[in-house]
Amino acid sequence: MRTRPLKVALLGCGVVGSEVARIMTTHADDLAARIGAPVELVGVAVRRPSKVRAGIDPALITTDATALVKRGDIDVVIEVIGGIEPARTLITTAFEHGASVVSANKALLAEDGAALHAAAESQGRDLYYEAAVAGAIPLVRPLRESLAGDKVNRVLGIVNGTTNFILDRMDTSGAGYSEALDEATALGYAEADPTADVEGFDAAAKAAILAGIAFHTRVKIGEVHREGITEVTAADIASARRMGCTVKLLAICERAADGRSVTARVHPAMIPLSHPLASVREAYNAVFVEAEAAGQLMFYGPGAGGAPTASAVLGDLVAVCRNKLGEATGPGESAYTRLPVSPMGEVVTRYHISLDVADKPGVLAQVATVFAEQGVSIDTVRQQSRPDSQETGGEASLVVVTHRAPDAALSATVEALRKLDTVRGVASIMRVEGE
Amino acid sequence: MRTRPLKVALLGCGVVGSEVARIMTTHADDLAARIGAPVELVGVAVRRPSKVRAGIDPALITTDATALVKRGDIDVVIEVIGGIEPARTLITTAFEHGASVVSANKALLAEDGAALHAAAESQGRDLYYEAAVAGAIPLVRPLRESLAGDKVNRVLGIVNGTTNFILDRMDTSGAGYSEALDEATALGYAEADPTADVEGFDAAAKAAILAGIAFHTRVKIGEVHREGITEVTAADIASARRMGCTVKLLAICERAADGRSVTARVHPAMIPLSHPLASVREAYNAVFVEAEAAGQLMFYGPGAGGAPTASAVLGDLVAVCRNKLGEATGPGESAYTRLPVSPMGEVVTRYHISLDVADKPGVLAQVATVFAEQGVSIDTVRQQSRPDSQETGGEASLVVVTHRAPDAALSATVEALRKLDTVRGVASIMRVEGE
Known part of the structure; x- marks a missing residue:
């Protein structure tokens, strides 16, 4: 074993970074044995240097992240700051100064992954980011490497713990969205500003990364159709229950049937209670991968949190350090298929539509005609007089639950239904998946 | 991209080998793009050259596997023959002649993995074997690489599809073991000689491989405690049902609480219906991994079959080819902890024991005394007069369901119970896991 240590710089020392630093210290011998050389934390860049950080030598703390990545003797930079800047500049600077990079930054990778990969490649360095998607769950490496000899056709999963916690609470307690969000905030599952989670931005970033890797193409976060969970109501959840379903925020990446394009989307959807994703509770994540030869695989585990995310970061650190010692690099970007990303309207999906209609003969015929005009075939219809029919x-x-149809046709159907005199309101629209 | 192809030799062309050959042909362009060079199948060693093999150039077929691996121009040898010999000699010969090896051979790796790794390392070659454990499910790579920065404490899973199919049938249809085995054979889930599966040899080999990787030590198949499913009865399954459990053949690898030893075992066990492994149906596999930082991860998918196993083989092929082009090697054996394997008696577990006893006062006190003498604490007791009590x-x-105790104490308890006059028979003994 080499005795000269590999030098590691840590950018960010929050929930994840402090766990990374802690494990690097407490498990130093194991890491050294697995890498073939000791690793030494030589600097920790933070915003608030005065904060007490247990177990970290205060001499390592700096507020000058740029100077740290420019030192020139750093082997690996671990970036757990998050966000676009200064993370992007720091990472490219790190490459220019000879370091490989391990990042947990889903937003940046989904926004600018291609450029970062190109920067790594031009300098002969590694860019690893297992921790950017689904926390501790090995997903990036299995897709990039284990399935490298297979053809992935679909990735479908729960990749945001906060929203899963909220929807799970709504489902089990009958709580409304706001109430469930408050509980998630109180328990630390939701941030003070929950926008990135509840509006689906976080899941969309992960979907972009997963779609790019799975289909060997480039997908940017802006190409991911995104709907959050803020408009999911207790009535939607109750509707789902009546259908033997539950509501989950899903990230879905698909190769089109003709193989010539891909789609990526994030939206709430009803899935049958018998589907394995339906039983993913609280803040857990789970992802299905369907590949031509492998069939259907599922990966499940904690999708966030300091220690789980640190586990993924350190797995990458070991790999990158081994590569460095072997004077090799791991797999870079694989985007050779250059498949275009189709818009949401072309995705083939199913809708569950709940309408408030006038309680009189002929309404069903009118409604059915609208579906037929849009070329949307109906699977089931349930019509029920409301108990308060007299008062209303x-x-x-x-x-109405439809058969599979292009999303554009389904959404045009809903628009046309809204215009019918006999339709007093659209109580709930939700896609149905997982069948 | 390099235009000169990497040369691949395939040893074995059965269910898995023929799928490997097929995908190498049909997906040649994708493989080339992902590797960075084309791959060319230059020879296929088989036992029966006269058999018609669709899609394989007859000129590639040879019965002389030794000559094939000795050619000297082979970059990668794919070994899907199985068994100890001639596979072992062919693999070591391949290393000596400059090739890296991708193998699906669980029996050989569990018997002689250390020597094979040493042979690979001494020649600077790769030995990859994702397909040896749980078919298409990425498990070897996640354990070797994704969790390389974490500390795995437990691996628990269903790693044999044949026995899971049989137990699932017994559970859902109430069939006895023989009947369920016949069905599995008729449907192709069990081989004509099902010994390796039903006696747990196949699962034990996988447990040895998983324990070695997970705990960075060496575990040979002979060190794995092994019990098959041939003695599982319809009554056991019914008993499990009454407890809210089902019966699964589990492979369990654990680090001892003091961290100084490991255990590996394969045996049928009752697990609660609420446990995710309880819902793994038919011939599917699923494996839980518990790691210190990552928490609890689960991997699920098809554990056998030609195409799924070929997917794992080809993922390894891509990795090994990339390494070859980069003049690097992937991670080799990691056995630095040198943790000893403790015998089954030291494993801490729980027993479910069903006794036929005399229907008279004082029996429970007698039985309870035996447990107390062995230092085994009882969790629950259910006593029931049999409906045919008069006739019998x-x-x-x-x-009786016990609390956790060393297996030796539990098994001594059962022996002592058998000697009681009032105990007419031990109807069922099974361990309880997953709580």
């Missing part, structure tokens, strides 16, 4: 002036509820 | 001369059934 004779109102019934009509629940 | 007054017999009752006594079902």
Whole structure:
């Protein structure tokens, strides 16, 4: 074993960074044995140097991240700052000064992954980012390497713990969205500003990364259709229950049937209770991968949190250090298929539509005609007079579940339904997946 | 991209080998793009050259596997023959002649993995074997690489599809073991000689491989405690049901609580229906991995079959070819902890014991005394007069579930119980896991 240590710089020392530093210290011997050389933490860049950080030598703390990555003797830079800048500049600077990079930065990779990969490659360095998607769950490496000899057709999963926690609470307790969000915030599952999670930005970034790797192409976060969970109501969840389903925020990446394009989307969807994703509780993540030869695989585990994310970061650190010792680099970007990303309208999906309609004969015929005009075939219809039909002036509820159709046709159907006199309101629209 | 192809030799062309050859042909362009050079199948060693093999150039077929691996121009040898010899000699010969090896041979790796790794290392070649454990499910690579910065404490899973199919059938249809085995054979899930599967040899080989990788030590198949499913009865399954459990053949690898030894075992066990492994149906596999930082991860998918196993082989082929082009090697054996393997008696586990006892006062006190003498604490007892108590001369059934205790104490308890006059028979003994 080499005795001269590999030098590591840590950018960011929050929930994840402090765990990375802690494990690097407490498990130093194991890491050295697995890498073939000791690793030494030589600097930790933070914003608030005065904060007490247990177990970290205060002499390592600096506020000058740029100077740290420019030292020239750093073997690996671990970036757990998050966000676009200064992370992007620091990473490219690190490459220019001879370091490889391990990052957990999903937003940056989904925004600018191609440029970062190119920067790594031009300097002969590694860019690893297992921790950017689904925390501790090995997903980037299995897709990049284990399935490198297979053809992935679909990735479908729960990749955001905060929203899964909220939807799970709504499902189990009957709580509304706001109430469940408050509980998630109180328990530390949601941040003070929950926008990135509840509006689906976080999941969309992960979907972009997963789609790019799975289909060997480039997908940017802006190409991912995104709907969050803020408009999911207790009534939607109750509707799902009646159908034997539950509601999950899903990230879905698919290769088109003709193989000539891909799609990536994030939206709430009803899935059958019998589907394995339906039983993913609280803040856990789980991802299905469907590949031509492998069939259907599932990966499950904690999708966030300091220690789980640190586990993924350190796995990458070991790999990158081994590569460095072997004067090799791991797999870089694989985007040779250059498949275009189709818009949401072309995705083939199913809708569950719940309408408040006038409680009188002929309404179903009118509604069915609208579906037929848009070329959307109906799977099931359930029509029910509301118990308060007298008070509401004779109102019934009509629940339609469609067969598979292009999303554009389904969404045009909903627009046309809204214009019918007999349709008093669209109570709930949700896609149905996992069948 | 390099235009000169990497040369691949295939040893064995059965269910897996023929799929490997097929995908290498049909997906040649994708493989080339992902590797950075084309791969060319230059020889296929088989036992029966006269068999028609669709899609394989007859000129590639040879019965002389030794000559094939000795050619000297082979970059990668794929070994899917199985068994100890001639596979072992062919693999070492391949290393000596400059090739890296991708193998699906669990029996050989569990018997002689250390020597094979040493042979690979001494020649600067790769030995990859994702396909040896749990078919298409990425498990070897996640353990070797993704979790390389973490400390794995436990691996628990269903790693044999044949036995899972049989137990699943017994559970869902109430069939006995023989009947379920016949069905598995008829459907192609069990081989004509099912010994390796039903006696747990196949699962034990996988447990040895997983334990070695997970704990960075060496575990040989002979050190794995092994019990098959041939003695699992319909009554055991019914007993499990009454406890809210099902019966699965589990492979369990654990680090001892003091961290100074490991254990590996394969045996049928009752697990609660609420445990995710309980819902693994038919011939699917699923493996839980518990690591210090990552927490609890699960991997699920098809554990056998030609195409899924070929997917794992080809993932390894891509990795090994990339290494070859980069003049690097992947991670070799990591056995630095040199942790000893403790015998089964030291494993801490729980027993479910069902006794046929005399239906008279004082029996429970007698039985409870035996448990106390062995230092085994009882969790629950259920005592029930049998409906045919009159005919059997007054017999009752006594079902005891213990707390956790060393397996040796539990097994000594059962022996002592057998000697009690009031105990007419031990109807069922099974360990309880997954709580």
